[in-house]
Amino acid sequence: MLIDNYAYSNRLKDVHPAEKLYFAMTTMAMGFIPNIYLNMAIVSMMGALLVFNAKIPAKVFLKTLLLPLWFVLIGILTIMINAVPAGSSALIKFSLLGITLGITQESIKASAVLFSRSLAMVCCLYFLAFTTPMVDIFIVLRSMKVPGLFLELMELVYRFLFVLMETSERIYISQSSRLGYMNAGTAVRSLGRLISSLFIKAWKDSESLYTALEARGYEGEVKVLTKKFPISIKNIFLITSVEFLLLVFAWLSGGGAR
Amino acid sequence: MSEYILEMRDVVFDYPGGIRALNGISMAIEKGKKIAVLGPNGSGKSTLFLHFNGILRPKSGKVFYRGQQIKYHRDYLVNLRKNVGIVFQDPDIQLFAGSVFQEVSFGPMNLGFSIPEVEKRVVEALKACGIEELKHRPTHFLSFGQKKRVSIADVLAMDPEVLVLDEPAAYLDPKHEQKLVELLEELCRKGKQVILSTHDVELAYAWADYVFVLKAGRLAAEGTPQEVFQNETLVKEADLRKPQLLEICDILKQKGFVFNKMPRNIPEFREELLIYVES
Numbered sequence: 001m002l003i004d005n006y007a008y009s010n011r012l013k014d015v016h017p018a019e020k021l022y023f024a025m026t027t028m029a030m031g032f033i034p035n036i037y038l039n040m041a042i043v044s045m046m047g048a049l050l051v052f053n054a055k056i057p058a059k060v061f062l063k064t065l066l067l068p069l070w071f072v073l074i075g076i077l078t079i080m081i082n083a084v085p086a087g088s089s090a091l092i093k094f095s096l097l098g099i100t101l102g103i104t105q106e107s108i109k110a111s112a113v114l115f116s117r118s119l120a121m122v123c124c125l126y127f128l129a130f131t132t133p134m135v136d137i138f139i140v141l142r143s144m145k146v147p148g149l150f151l152e153l154m155e156l157v158y159r160f161l162f163v164l165m166e167t168s169e170r171i172y173i174s175q176s177s178r179l180g181y182m183n184a185g186t187a188v189r190s191l192g193r194l195i196s197s198l199f200i201k202a203w204k205d206s207e208s209l210y211t212a213l214e215a216r217g218y219e220g221e222v223k224v225l226t227k228k229f230p231i232s233i234k235n236i237f238l239i240t241s242v243e244f245l246l247l248v249f250a251w252l253s254g255g256g257a258r
Numbered sequence: 259m260s261e262y263i264l265e266m267r268d269v270v271f272d273y274p275g276g277i278r279a280l281n282g283i284s285m286a287i288e289k290g291k292k293i294a295v296l297g298p299n300g301s302g303k304s305t306l307f308l309h310f311n312g313i314l315r316p317k318s319g320k321v322f323y324r325g326q327q328i329k330y331h332r333d334y335l336v337n338l339r340k341n342v343g344i345v346f347q348d349p350d351i352q353l354f355a356g357s358v359f360q361e362v363s364f365g366p367m368n369l370g371f372s373i374p375e376v377e378k379r380v381v382e383a384l385k386a387c388g389i390e391e392l393k394h395r396p397t398h399f400l401s402f403g404q405k406k407r408v409s410i411a412d413v414l415a416m417d418p419e420v421l422v423l424d425e426p427a428a429y430l431d432p433k434h435e436q437k438l439v440e441l442l443e444e445l446c447r448k449g450k451q452v453i454l455s456t457h458d459v460e461l462a463y464a465w466a467d468y469v470f471v472l473k474a475g476r477l478a479a480e481g482t483p484q485e486v487f488q489n490e491t492l493v494k495e496a497d498l499r500k501p502q503l504l505e506i507c508d509i510l511k512q513k514g515f516v517f518n519k520m521p522r523n524i525p526e527f528r529e530e531l532l533i534y535v536e537s
């Protein structure tokens with residue numbers, strides 16, 4: 001949960017979450033324009049913002065960027081390599097089990113577009129994840145009139161995810177210090193016990209949580225006061241102009257893939 | 259006659275499955291006294307506390323708040339829970355919100371205060387617990403001691419008359435325990451009624467004005483810490499241990515040392531020693 005740590009400590013944490021959400025979402029929408037140059041511009045813009053404005057260490061950003069990269073690359077390969085008809089003009093051709101596989105100009109372009117688009121999207125999401133704590137996102141969702149029950153559930157899940165994670169870690173450590181994961185057999189058994197005791201703990205905790213909420217006057221609706229953020233007209237104007245510039249850039253650089 | 263803030267008469271409570279957690283408890287808590295409920299694990303301390311604000315309802319017997327029998331309908335309970343606040347043992351279960359500010363605002367929001375009033379109360383409660391700087395921190399990145407303080411601020415923000423703390427010192431290191439005791443002292447000075455449970459005889463001896471000793475769902479003893487701990491048979495019967503300071507004082511007494519007042523903590527002990535040496 002490294003990203004979560006930065007979300008609470010980065011330099012953009014006091015910017016209104018709705019502004020950050022607006023920025024990330026509109027940029028993401030731009031990313032759908034099939035234009036490699038535009039996508040690369042988005043990647044570098046988000047990277048620069050994260051590193052220079054939010055002060056996320058470049059190393060951390062690049063490392064987290066690597067995580068989905070493998071995933072994307074595997075996906076790209078399946079698009080790049082296709083079955084081609086025998087006499088077609090593929091760049092590279094090879095036969096496998098009587099089927100001719102090959103890479104064509106079109107498939108390279110398609111996969112390049114997909115690759116850069118995925119990267120741009122991931123960067124947009126990372127921008128949000130690195131700069132905006134979950135709690136703040138909930139605030140925006142609340143003001144967007146997302147149903148209360150749904151939000152309360154999300155908030156509780158978010159909070160107790162950490163409690164459960166800590167518990168499972170503790171159980172795991174105690175099991176392995178008693179050689180619970182020595183070999184495959186014991187590992188399977190230990191893991192089963194870990195999961196079942198985690199389940200029981202979650203059950204019991206939920207009961208205790210209800211009691212604790214009740215003791216503070218809970219009556220079926222979780223009412224809390226949230227932090228207030230200043231809305232910056234300047235930021236909104238800035239974001240809108242950046243998006244406009246991206247649009248102009250996309251038009252000027254004309255598709256890229258074509 | 260002294261005034262009782264909370265009172266129980268012959269309270270019996272069974273958990274589902276027929277586990278008898280309280281087995282005929284009668285006790286009266288005097289207003290303004292620092293109260294400790296002592297007892298080993300499973301003796302019924304937590305169950306007892308949940309009766310103080312009407313979360314649990316006795317199978318038989320009665321509970322009184324300010325001389326009035328507790329009623330178990332909504333309006334009464336809302337008022338009762340406003341006045342009797344419980345700090346639970348495990349802060350990881352009590353703290354549910356993402357940030358400290360949200361967490362502490364939950365109680366006063368439920369009481370229906372205006373937003374500025376809630377804000378004021380949250381800030382005051384955080385200040386009282388010495389954790390103002392944690393205001394916008396996420397709950398899950400706090401240390402155990404910090405979480406404990408937030409869970410106390412949670413209840414303080416509701417400004418209850420009675421503050422009930424279930425094993426507040428459990429898992430705290432000596433430094434944080436000391437800070438906790440100071441915080442409790444401060445709250446008592448400000449006129450809050452503080453009731454805590456513990457299995458730590460040293461803490462009960464040093465802090466409390468009056469102790470109740472629970473054993474297997476029954477009241478095994480009650481009295482001032484001096485009364486309770488100096489009664490050897492009682493200490494043995496209730497599975498307690500004599501506080502070390504008291505043990506030392508007893509040895510000194512046997513050697514002819516005269517105490518003006520039984521010291522309850524080291525500073526008091528030092529004072530007595532100095533007086534004795536000078537005379």
Ligand SMILES: Nc1ncnc2c1ncn2[C@@H]1O[C@H](COP(=O)(O)OP(=O)(O)O)[C@@H](O)[C@H]1O
Pocket residue numbers: 273274277278279297298299300301302303304305306
């Ligand atoms: N939710 C529960 N369901 C069933 N039995 C319980 C529950 N909570 C406590 N008990 C039982 O009630 C008795 C008293 O428990 P408790 O009040 O938690 O003691 P203490 O707080 O002094 O450790 C114990 O025997 C315990 O096993």
Ligand SMILES: [Mg+2]
Pocket residue numbers: 300303304305347424425
């Ligand atoms: Mg308990």
